[in-house]
Each structure stands twice: as C-alpha cells, then as structure tokens.
Amino acid sequence: MDSFHYINNEAQFFVQDAVTESALKEVSQKVHDENRKIPTFVNHSAIPYSIQNHLRPEEMEQIKLTLNKRYDAYTQSLDLQRLQYDPDLVGHDIDMILNQRHCMAAILQIIEKEFPEVFCLNLRNNKLYQLDDLSDIIGKAPKIKILNLSDNELKMALELQKLKELKLEELWLEGNPLCSTFSDHAAYVSLILDCFPNLLRLDGRELYPRAVTEVVLMKPCKESYQGPELLKNLILYFLQQYYFIYDYGDRHTLINVYHEKACFSLSTAFNSMDPDPSALYDYIKNNRNMKDIKDSYLRRKLLKHRNRTIVDALSMLPRTQHDFSSFSIDMWFHTDTMISFAVNGLFRGESNSQNLMFAFTRTFIVTPSMTSMLCILNDQLLVKNISPLNVHTVFTIPGSIPCSSCTPTLSQLQHELEQAFSSLSGMKFEWCRKCLEENGWNYTRAAQVFLILQIQGKIPKEAFKQIT
Structure with missing residues (x-):
C-alpha cells in the first residue's frame, strides 16, 4: 500500500496489483467500526505523483538530519520556514518544495517517527497553495497546538477545513491571499473559529479578552515590593489566594498565574517505614525525581512546560485541602524583578479513593506581573507521606472555633x-x-x-x- 492519506473522514490509498484490488472489493461492507459498516470503493487511477517521485534513502537521511537541527526538544517546536532554501539541503541538491506531495509526505513521515510529540509547527514561507498533503499530519502528530502558515499562497479559507481535526490553540495566517477576502476582521475571526473552536490566538492576537470578573490573583497594594515586611505580606497573600483556587476552585483558572513559558515538575519521597507507601500512587506516576528516572526522554516528558500544559497537569492531580496554619515559608533570594521562596506544609488529599494526609514542599520562582500579584516562572512540588505522630496537627486552625x-x-x-x-x-x-x-x-x-x-x-x- 502506498500514498496513504486521510481526507474528510475517508482513507485514500494507492495499490499496484489486481489481487489486492479484488480483495478490497470483497471486504466492502464486511468490515465495521463501533457504529457502522465501512464501504470500500475501488477506482482505476494513474500512478500518484508522490509515488513517481520517491526520495532516495540517502536523501531521506539528509532531510532527517536537517529537521533534527530545526527541532527544539525543550519547547517541542519544529521550525520549517523557508525549508527549500536550507543550506544543508541545497548543498546536497535536494529540492524540498513543500507544495509538492512527495516532499510533504517525506516531511510527515519523518515527523511521525522522530517528532510525534511536536507541539508547535512553523511552515511559514513555503509557497503552500493547498493543504491536502498537510492534512495527513492529523494522525501523525495530533498534539500540535500551534501552527504557523503565514506568508504562503493560500487563497481560499476552505483549505483550512482540511485541518479542522487538529485541536489548535494558536494559528498564524497573515500574509496569505485569503486574509484579504473578508469584509472585516470580525468575519475573518468568525470563519476561522468555525474550523478551530478551541483557538485562543489568531495571528498573534488574543481572541478572548479577559472578562472583568475573571478570577486572577491581584496585587493587594500599589507599594514597592522592597522591604521584608511587604515581601512577607505579598507572599502570604499570594499563597492564600493560590491555594484558595487550587483546593476549591477550577485549577485551569490558574493559567494566568503562570508565565507562558513556565515549568512545573512533581517529585515524591517515601521510605520503607511509611505507613502506606501506595497512598502516593497518584503522585508517583508523575514523579520526576532524577534519582529515580534514568531515562532522559521520560524526564523531559515529565517536565511540564508552558502554562496551559501545567494547569492541565495540575487539574489531573487529586483534589486537596491545604492547612494554611501549617505553612512555613523560606525566602532565600529576591531582587526587584524576581523572588525565590519555598513553602512547607500539610494537606489532606484524595488518593486511591481515600482521604489521606500528606506533607509537601513547593519551591516557587516568581516575578511581579501586570495582570496578577506574582507570575510563576518555575514551580517544583515535592509530596511525601507523613507519620501518624503528625496527623493530629493537621487542620488545627488557631483562634476560637464556635x-x-x-x-x-x-x-x-x-x-x-x-x-x-x-x-x-x-x-x-x-x-x-x-x-x-x-x-x-x-x-x-x-x-x-x-x-x-x-x-x-x-x-x-x-x-x-x-x-x-
């Protein structure tokens, strides 16, 4: 089977012998998924262009080397802009024109094998005039959230329908002829959102301005952050509101508290004397302790990078109830633009359908922000069991309780x-x-x-x- 691609819920592929053709006709309506029988249509065809122009193995190897140079594993970004003019390809007489099917097929084949986790794909300035060939990426790199198609030759917005199964959050189209076919910007945005309803940014612009009543962590005062007492109050206020939302609200609303390129990691610590080591199961499966995780690929995967990925990860963790009176805070570094501090404390958490007690240490690196009290650049969470001797201290709140x-x-x-x-x-x-x-x-x-x-x-x- 050659030249496989998937368009409008139809799988299309080319075969080259009569025996296979006959077998395909025989299975029509005999194969079915969960909902319906699947028909098979067989038609005679000329040999596809992509089959006629297969790249040689040595050319494919050079293209793979070139793409590896253009891939950033830290941000999971693949930059293919102006690929045709890459010196490594030109120097080997490889004409990589991405508006030709065999070239795009080669790129997608390499992406599927080498970069299936790609989050951001930049195809800017590659003379693309249609997206039939790119549509195959839906099954090869489904985690793409950011796609840059700027400065290409796309003339019709209908081309975007071929990619609508991608769960895009950011799309760039500026510099394409199709952008000038709309009566106004609102019509342009409306049509794009019909294709990509999850889209948050288009051509670098936010599509959904923050509502006035959105839950964000606001500054308690306008004074400078200088001075130990002000810093103390600032951090206390930040932690009160952060854990208020973390414990009882929608953790996705914390997205505005994290820098767009923030990092988060989770580690666990336990020993053979723990009363119930299995209680940490919901945390151990996300454990990034470098003493335990030897595989460098797995360590990179467990490092949550970008604010949206972080709040998604936090939302998957068990529900919690932190005891604010148990918190101890250690701030060891601060400047006008950055503060580093650690929080130790206790919390009650649901794990394996139980209501259990845990201890935690959370290390924050933060910076003052225009939209929130503090903006988190780096967040490291360590969770561990606590001994029965410490359990009675949890959730004892000072002050008279009615x-x-x-x-x-x-x-x-x-x-x-x-x-x-x-x-x-x-x-x-x-x-x-x-x-x-x-x-x-x-x-x-x-x-x-x-x-x-x-x-x-x-x-x-x-x-x-x-x-x-």
Whole structure:
C-alpha cells in the first residue's frame, strides 16, 4: 500500500496489483467500526505523483538530519520556514518544495517517527497553495497546538477545513491571499473559529479578552515590593489566594498565574517505614525525581512546560485541602524583578479513593506581573507521606472555633467549610459563615465571590484576622 492519506473522514490509498484490488472489493461492507459498516470503493487511477517521485534513502537521511537541527526538544517546536532554501539541503541538491506531495509526505513521515510529540509547527514561507498533503499530519502528530502558515499562497479559507481535526490553540495566517477576502476582521475571526473552536490566538492576537470578573490573583497594594515586611505580606497573600483556587476552585483558572513559558515538575519521597507507601500512587506516576528516572526522554516528558500544559497537569492531580496554619515559608533570594521562596506544609488529599494526609514542599520562582500579584516562572512540588505522630496537627486552625452548643444549626461539614474558608481567605469566622450562607454553602461560588469583592476593595478591613 502506498500514498496513504486521510481526507474528510475517508482513507485514500494507492495499490499496484489486481489481487489486492479484488480483495478490497470483497471486504466492502464486511468490515465495521463501533457504529457502522465501512464501504470500500475501488477506482482505476494513474500512478500518484508522490509515488513517481520517491526520495532516495540517502536523501531521506539528509532531510532527517536537517529537521533534527530545526527541532527544539525543550519547547517541542519544529521550525520549517523557508525549508527549500536550507543550506544543508541545497548543498546536497535536494529540492524540498513543500507544495509538492512527495516532499510533504517525506516531511510527515519523518515527523511521525522522530517528532510525534511536536507541539508547535512553523511552515511559514513555503509557497503552500493547498493543504491536502498537510492534512495527513492529523494522525501523525495530533498534539500540535500551534501552527504557523503565514506568508504562503493560500487563497481560499476552505483549505483550512482540511485541518479542522487538529485541536489548535494558536494559528498564524497573515500574509496569505485569503486574509484579504473578508469584509472585516470580525468575519475573518468568525470563519476561522468555525474550523478551530478551541483557538485562543489568531495571528498573534488574543481572541478572548479577559472578562472583568475573571478570577486572577491581584496585587493587594500599589507599594514597592522592597522591604521584608511587604515581601512577607505579598507572599502570604499570594499563597492564600493560590491555594484558595487550587483546593476549591477550577485549577485551569490558574493559567494566568503562570508565565507562558513556565515549568512545573512533581517529585515524591517515601521510605520503607511509611505507613502506606501506595497512598502516593497518584503522585508517583508523575514523579520526576532524577534519582529515580534514568531515562532522559521520560524526564523531559515529565517536565511540564508552558502554562496551559501545567494547569492541565495540575487539574489531573487529586483534589486537596491545604492547612494554611501549617505553612512555613523560606525566602532565600529576591531582587526587584524576581523572588525565590519555598513553602512547607500539610494537606489532606484524595488518593486511591481515600482521604489521606500528606506533607509537601513547593519551591516557587516568581516575578511581579501586570495582570496578577506574582507570575510563576518555575514551580517544583515535592509530596511525601507523613507519620501518624503528625496527623493530629493537621487542620488545627488557631483562634476560637464556635462550639456546637453555640451554633447548633451548623453541621460538621459546614464547620469544616467555615474553618477552611477562614484559613485560606484570612477572614474571621463570622464573616466566612456569612459569605458561605449567602452562597448556599457552595464553597466554589463563595470563593469566587470573595475574590471578586476583594479585588474591587469591597470587603472591610475588620473582616480579616490580623496576620502576625
């Protein structure tokens, strides 16, 4: 079988003998997937152009070497712009014109074998006038999120339909004739979104401006970050709001707290004396401890790079409830543009359908941000079991807690919600109870309302406990 490609839900391929042709006719309507029988249509054809122009093995090897030079494993990016003029190809008399089927087929074959994890593909300035041949990439590199097709010869937006099965988040089309065929920019954006509904950026522009009520971590004041007391309050405030969302909100909303090119890694630590080492299973499978992981490819894969990948990974981890009163913070370095600190503490987590206690150390490298209080550049999380002797210290929140005789209408669960809300928001119990009651004891909704009101400066100072 040669020249296989996939277009509009149809698999098309070329075969060269009558026996295979007859066999294909016989299996029509006899092969089926989960939903329907699959028909097979056999038609006579001229030999495809791609078959007539197969590249020699030595040429394929040189192309592979060239692509390896153009691939960045750290960002999972493959830069193929102006590939025809690459000196390594020109010097070997290889005319790699990507608007010819056999050339594109060769590139996709190498991508499938060498770079199946590619996240960003740059095809800028390659004289592409149609995307039939590129459509085969859907099955060969399905993780592509960023595609650059700028400065090519695409004349019709219908060509983009051939790539609509890619889950693109960023697309570049500027410099193509099709961009001038729309009456206005809104029509242009609307048609592109019909093809790629998950798209977040088009030609470098954000498609969805942040809503006013979006949950972000805002600066508590406008003063400089200089001085130990201000830095202390800044970090405490940041951690309160970060874990407020991490524990009880949608972790995907933390995307704005991470730098676009931030890194995150998770490690676990346990020993034979742990009461239940298997409790760490949900964390061990993502463990990037370099003492344990010898495979360099696996280490790279377990390093989460870019903010969207990071929040996706965080959302896959078990739900948690951190005890803010157990936190100890060590800041060892700071400048006007960067702060490094570590947080040690305890949390309750769901793992293997159990409600278990864990200890953690989290190391942050952050920088001040225009859109949030701090922007995370690097985040390293270490999770480990805690001994039974430490369990009783978890979730003991300082301050007077209303007893059941004083508040008989509150259930044990409501007490726990009130205490957790107070621990992470910094508000007094009576204010936490009021906020929870007004939101029907829906913790996530109450947390979102709290953050919005705090951002707007509508919560009075007397609502908060004094931080000592």
